[in-house]
Amino acid sequence: MRLVTFDPFRTLGLPGVRYIKPELMHQHLDTLRDADWLLFPGYWQLNTLLYVLKKNIFPSPVSYHLGYDKVEMTRAFQAACPAHVPHTEILANSPDNVRDILHRWPLPFVAKQIRASQGLGVFLIESAGQFEQYAAENEVLYVQERLPIERDLRIVVVGREIVAAYWREGDGFHNNVARGGNINRTLPIPPHAIDFVLTLAQYLNIDYAGFDVAMVNGQPMLLEFNRLFGQQGVPGLPQLVNAAIQRYILGAPDSGTPSTSRSA
Missing domain, CATH: 3.30.1490.20 (ATP-grasp fold, A domain)
Structure with missing residues (x-):
């Protein structure tokens, strides 16, 4: 399997991956044409790699297009699952x-x-x-609308599986870990929230994303997803993500890691 990555940090530990700087891609067109998968290109590279070189891209083109901004993302959510959008x-x-x-x-x-x-x-x-x-x-x-919540869920999708799910709690408005939010490992993760996100991701063909979900009256409400989601604050998450990429891209056997994590 010939793999080329444009982001070496998100593909650490992936076997047999060649790194090419995104800005130098036109100097390596033969290598790109020969590759089986091109991993983590920049958004600006997508059209050339997908429509001109006609290559397999990971994350999926849909993950890029719908994740480009909140307008594209929200309009897609409003069409796919309007009852789950604020x-x-x-x-x-x-x-x-x-x-x-x-x-x-x-x-x-x-x-x-x-x-x-x-x-x-x-x-x-x-x-x-x-x-x-x-x-x-x-x-x-x-x-x-401002939802009546004190915390939200981050649910991480890689390939066709959920690799992590955890509650985030912050200052009453911002719950993001990058904004000082904390991860709560004691609260159970609603199984129907996991099932909802996995079903939606597979329906939309989003194969690498961190979904942010609020629970309102027991119903999951989509806030957004991040294609380049953070992996800080959750012990072992980079390893779980890397293993899931290998299962998805390389067809590597399951190492025994659960495909759905009910807590971090």
Whole structure:
């Protein structure tokens, strides 16, 4: 199996992988054409590798396209599973739309930048002035209801399996580990949340992502997924991810690691 990676850190331990710097890919076209899989290209490389060289890409092209920004992602979720998406509006930024949102949406609500991760670019709007400041800095208005939650779930999908699932708790609004959130290993993971995410990921052909899920009245609600999810704070998660990549890409036998982790 001939493998080429453009991200050596996410493929550590994968056997027989050749690293090529993304910016040098045109100097290695023969190597890329001969490869069986191209791993972790940058978004800007995708069209050339997929449509010109016609190569197998991991993560899947769908993972890139739907994960490109929150607009693409949310619209896909609203079509695939609308009952599991918080009430969300995505509007062009105009004075009329800003006024309309402030007139119709009760405070507080959530506003998001369409391209951000690790909890950055997510704002709790508690006043008209805060929303006007958000609107002054963003071309697209993305507003979402604030859910009545104290924690959320991170559910990690690699290939066709769940490799980890854990609760995150933060300051009452940001739960991301990168923003100082903590992982709670004592609370059980709802099995139907695991099943929901795995079914959705397989339906959409998303094969490498960290899904963020809130539980509201016992029902999973999708917040977003991150294609390049963080692996800090969970002992052994990089090894679990690496083993799942090998099972998926190389057809390596299961090493005995559970395919669904109910806790970190």
